[in-house]
Amino acid sequence: MNAPNIEYGMLGPILIILGAALIGVLIEAFVSRKYRYVLQVGTSFAAVALAFLQLFLIRHTSSKAAVGSMSIDGAAIVLQGSVLIFGFLGLLLIAERGFQSFTAQAAAIPGSNEEQKALVSGLQQTEVFPLTLFAISGAMLFPAANDLLTLFVSLEVLSLPLYLMAGLSQRRRLLSQEAALKYFLLGAFASAFFLFGSAFIYGQAGSTTFDGIRKSIVESGGSDQFLLVGLALLTVGLLFKVSAAPFHAWTPDVYQGSPTPITAFMAAVTKVAAFGAAIRIYYFAVGGLVWSWRPILIAISIATMAIGTVIAIAQKDVKRVLAYSAIAHSGFLLTGIIALSKDGLNATLIYLFTYGFTTIGTFAILTLVRDSGGEVSDLNRWVGLGKRSPLVAATFTLFLLGLAGIPLTSGFVGKFAIFSAAYKSGNISVVVAGVLASAIAAFFYIRIIVMMYFSDPVEDGTSVVIPSKVTVAAIAICAVATLVMGIYPQPVISAINSLAFFAG
Amino acid sequence: MNSLTILGLLPLVGSAALFLLPKGSDLLAKQVALGVSIVVAIAGLGMAFSFDRSVTGFQFVEKHQWIPAFGINYALGVDGISLLLILLALVLTPIVILACWNEAEGGRWSVKNFFGLILILETMIVGVFAATDIFLFYVFFEAMLVPVYFLIGGYGTGEKAAAAVKFLLYSLFGGLLMLASIIGLYVISGNQLKAPTFDITELSQLSIDPVTQRMLFLGFFIAFAIKAPLWPFHTWLPDAARAATPGTSVLLLGVLDKVGTYGMIRFCLSLFPEASKEFGPTIIVLSLISIFYGAFLAISQGTSSGDGNIKALISYTSISHFGFITLGIFAFTEQSHSGATLYMINHGFSTAALFLIAGWMISRRKSERISDFGGLQRVTPIMAWSFFIAGMSSLALPGLSSFVSEFLVLVGTFARYPIPAIIGTIGIIFAALYILIPVQRALHGPIAPGNENLTDLTLREKVAIAPVIAVIIFFGFYPQPLLDVINPAASATLSALEITGITGGK
Secondary structure: OOOOOOOHHHHHHHHHHHHHHHHHHHHHHHOOHHHHHHHHHHHHHHHHHHHHHHHHHOOOOOEEEOOOOEEEOHHHHHHHHHHHHHHHHHHHHHOOOOOOOEOOOOOOOOOOHHHHHHHHOOOOOOOHHHHHHHHHHHHHHHHHEOEHHHHHHHHHHHHHHHHHHHOOEOOOHHHHHHHHHHHHHHHHHHHHHHHHHHHHHHHHHOOOEHHHHHHHHHHHOOOOHHHHHHHHHHHHHHHHHOOOOOOOOHHHHHHHHOOHHHHHHHHHHHHHHHHHHHHHHHHHHOHHHHHHHHHHHHHHHHHHHHHHHHHHHOOOEHHHHHHHHHHHHHHHHHHHHHHOOHHHHHHHHHHHHHHHHHHHHHHHHHOOEEEOOEEOOEHHHHOOHHHHOHHHHHHHHHHHHHHHOOOOOHHHHHHHHHHHHHHHOOOHHHHHHHHHHHHHHHHHHHHHHHHHHHOOOOOOOOEEOOOOHHHHHHHHHHHHHHHHHHHOOHHHHHHHHHHOOOOO | OOHHHHHHHHHHHHHHHHHHOOOOOHHHHHHHHHHHHHHHHHHHHHHHHOOOOOOOOOEEEEEEEEEHHHOEEEEEEEOHHHHHHHHHHHHHHHHHHHHOOOOOOOOOOOHHHHHHHHHHHHHHHHHHHHEOEHHHHHHHHHHOHHHHHHHHHHHOOOOHHHHHHHHHHHHHHHHHHHHHHHHHHHHHHHHHOOOOOOEHHHHOOOOOOHHHHHHHHHHHHHHHHHHOOOOOOOOHHHHHHHHOOHHHHHHHHHHHOHHHHHHHHHHHHHHOHHHHHHHHHHHHHHHHHHHHHHHHHHHHHHHOOOOOEHHHHHHHHHHHHHHHHHHHHHOOOHHHHHHHHHHHHHHHHHHHHHHHHHHHHHHHHOOOEHHHHOOHHHHOHHHHHHHHHHHHHHOOOOOOHHHHHHHHHHHHHHHHOHHHHHHHHHHHHHHHHHHHHHHHHHHOOOOOOOOOOOOOOOHHHHHHHHHHHHHHHHHHHOOHHHHHHHHHHHHHHHHHHOOOOOOOOO
């Protein structure tokens, strides 16, 4: 029996990140505490840079890898590149040491002596770096998986570190632990659905690879009910990850409870990974069943937009507003899948790429507004920010306008691309719903802008802290990306359009 | 670079210079703003003289690729209609800056930012009227909201933040509906032409099936009806006009809202001729309702014993005037079209005069109530007479500019729709009421307590208002230069509509 042929070059980017994550674990175990932070940061950034370089070198690859269980093609490479960039930005925020976002000792019970001791002794988390790298590797694997089992494994590699990271917040520990537990339980539940669905599909198709499923649908005509049941269950699992209604309930709690740098990372990276995987499944594996899944996704897309935008209006916490906005954006992104066309694929990748920068930037700003007890996410205490810190308020305004999809920001380009793809495919109902939802969404984004600019500041100790260079760098990159891709998106669009193909 | 780009960039450069000025250099900021806007106005007028009236279609055309992946171009060009609207904006901007010299002092932000925002707005206005690529138009259409939002919310009075948000949300909502239609046009152009495009000339050659055409028309029309504002989409306007400073109101009602009526001509009619014909009668009814609704509300402000608000009154009169404009547009005759376009220009000047003088009255009297202004004619005769002339123009007194346009609209409408034209004519009677009642109460009559020591217009204010009054009187007697520019564009629009038979003759 021959050992399977592994294409190390094509899998290189993922392997580099995974290797660095393992090195990170070793650093945590063997290096003295004094040097850990520097080493972890160095390893993480070096790994991301190397992986990106390798990805750039293989950018014209388009073939299956690892015995057909992976597909390293243009679409996967764009998605992996996006994951790496957003992972890099997330790492910049995580590397910020000034804010003590992370608990000194995650295992300590909130309020216990143990925790107190850990705090006093000045412990600082560094295991968050290898965890982040593991999550990045999972997120890179997820959109490239070409086999239901690989997909499931990568889903877990992506999710497990995130469950942990959600619970690492130093302030409001209970909320953070609650978030972690909720995320874990619901995530496990969704994984079970996913696995159950995979079993059904395997039962009908006789294969777990996407190529096998695709072939069996062509042969059987796609009328087998086991296949449909399997697809339905699989859809539940995927929709949970992209936080589409009615599987979105975890999102606000997890976004709110997690340390904000983690929220930023999660919001951008999981969205890219999950939509990347979803689009490969719906376009490539079960594209032949479009008449079965399209009506359901249309309904879910509209419901997600409606729930995300309407409930966001009633929120009083900035993080929860942004969580509901993330839900609404999932609704918009689903229209790209519904389109089922080359335009839809292009548009989804463009949307994900632009959205990631804006959303990381938004959360990065959130880490700056603080009082003595940590971050201030109560919307009412953001009033008058424009007067107190004009630059921060202006940058935040830019990000909010980007999320709202106002012209000359990158959000508009994504929105235009995705809606025109959906319109072109004849699904005008989702376009109309999307446009109306955008109008509602504009309301709550603008409400935040109004609070920052048109109300006088109240003296309650809320202030904007001066961040260190890493956070400044992250915010600056995100702001420039939001603006430049809004004004001159052509290079990004044409690069993505020329790459975005699935290997047949 | 082409002349239109330079014209649009100049104010932007000026505003950048203003923002860079150090704190406290308010006077310098004002002088720079005024200087820049005067230079731009002169440049614009100079451009107008090289405009060839004998040619139909766009002139000063320029076109550069912007986002080729979507077929989007940076494409500018003007025909008679857009040229005049740009000129209106360019002429009014320095007047507003001069007239509102001290208007920004009580604002939330610095004085230089106020004038900086006005210059940014000027850039957006040039862009929105000059864009010949629908996508570019949409970008300016939305981007324009931002400076206005800050001008109202940052420097207004009363419920300014609420008014600013209301304005923004209404406009955004309309804009998003238009976006859906734009996407539709883009997709259809991709199916019918070699490549998808946003070029307005190419798009007007599409043949769109009636059902789709109706939907797309409505997307554009509602956006423009909100902007114009046409009843029942008008409810943001009184709040905004009441909260905004007089200078902002001039730019908002005098110039910006014309984007709505301009858009109807440029986009609704030329892109969706069948749907326009189909919806025409309905829109005529809405226009008539606007004429009377605006007039009644204005009269009720004028006659209410205690709290009639002068800014609200002027904004209601504008709703009535916009009713005339849309009436002229959707009557589809050459006269009514020329009249409607001329009306846009004249309304710009007469509303500017009304708002500016009202603003001076308010700042002197520290009140917006009409009943507080009694006897101004005896205390401040120049101010009172200027207001009187502006008011007379607003009610379309023969000899003043609005008369010509209102007459053309009604005569032109009569040729196609006699009964609406007659009903519209009755609206003029109410116009007389809503102007004469406040004129009588505010300017004539006994001197209201507190008015005895009011000062008349200063030299700066006289210099600001004189050109407006001069324009109102000049074009009242001799509108031909404007009509010469408008008529070819109007007949080009109509010939695109392929309506023959009733054209009314000149």
